Amino acid sequence: AQSVTQPDIHITVSEGASLELRCNYSYGATPYLFWYVQSPGQGLQLLLKYFSGDTLVQGIKGFEAEFKRSQSSFNLRKPSVHWSDAAEYFCAVVPWYSGGGADGLTFGKGTHLIIQP
Amino acid sequence: DGGITQSPKYLFRKEGQNVTLSCEQNLNHDAMYWYRQDPGQGLRLIYYSQIVNDFQKGDIAEGYSVSREKKESFPLTVTSAQKNPTAFYLCASSIGWGDMNTEAFFGQGTRLTVV
Numbered sequence: 078a079q080s081v082t083q084p085d086i087h088i089t090v091s092e093g094a095s096l097e098l099r100c101n102y103s104y105g106a107t108p109y110l111f112w113y114v115q116s117p118g119q120g121l122q123l124l125l126k127y128f129s130g131d132t133l134v135q136g137i138k139g140f141e142a143e144f145k146r147s148q149s150s151f152n153l154r155k156p157s158v159h160w161s162d163a164a165e166y167f168c169a170v171v172p173w174y175s176g177g178g179a180d181g182l183t184f185g186k187g188t189h190l191i192i193q194p
Numbered sequence: 195d196g197g198i199t200q201s202p203k204y205l206f207r208k209e210g211q212n213v214t215l216s217c218e219q220n221l222n223h224d225a226m227y228w229y230r231q232d233p234g235q236g237l238r239l240i241y242y243s244q245i246v247n248d249f250q251k252g253d254i255a256e257g258y259s260v261s262r263e264k265k266e267s268f269p270l271t272v273t274s275a276q277k278n279p280t281a282f283y284l285c286a287s288s289i290g291w292g293d294m295n296t297e298a299f300f301g302q303g304t305r306l307t308v309v
Binding site: 182185187 | 297
């Protein structure tokens with residue numbers, strides 16, 4: 078079965094500094110890859126997704142992610158964080174053969190981002 | 195505006211009682227899902243439905259039940275058989291089946307507390 082690892086439970090970044098959140102997946106083939114963000118007490122919002130093609134994916138709110146097949150990674154980056162970026166971030170994968178249904182989504186356990194003034 | 199509405203936002207239940215969480219979507223999506231979220235655990239799939247009048251168990255279905263009588267609605271009942279029901283519950287939907295349709299849209303969640 079596929080699995081998703083987000084190695085960092087908490088990350089603290091100063092406002093204006095760059096950010097990288099790590100995501101590694103365990104799977105035999107290239108899955109579909111997603112990053113979601115969750116504000117406290119709220120639902121999840123999709124930041125970006127990768128299905129195929131260019132391995133550098135641009136998303137909303139100035140985020141980007143790079144798929145590296147050799148490292149089974151899909152790390153999320155932002156060049157300069159804002160206090161409003163403080164939230165929980167989830168990486169998720171779906172096997173390409175699942176038929177496309179989101180019931181195949183496997184989520185990582187999340188990374189809590191704290192922004193220091 | 196199209197979206198997914200979960201109600202209520204907060205719900206309190208006494209031990210031994212069943213409770214039903216509402217989820218409605220006006221996105222015309224075929225597929226709907228229920229997830230449970232616990233601190234530090236990520237999201238775990240409870241049930242999903244690909245089409246009206248059909249649903250499948252997810253990874254943690256024990257103690258839960260669902261129905262899908264209408265395309266727009268996918269209510270979740272937390273039964274007294276669920277041993278640890280206090281959690282944050284998220285409903286989601288997606289267009290349906292097939293490649294490129296895996297993006298899930300989420301509601302705002304219901305926080306259930308058993309007292």
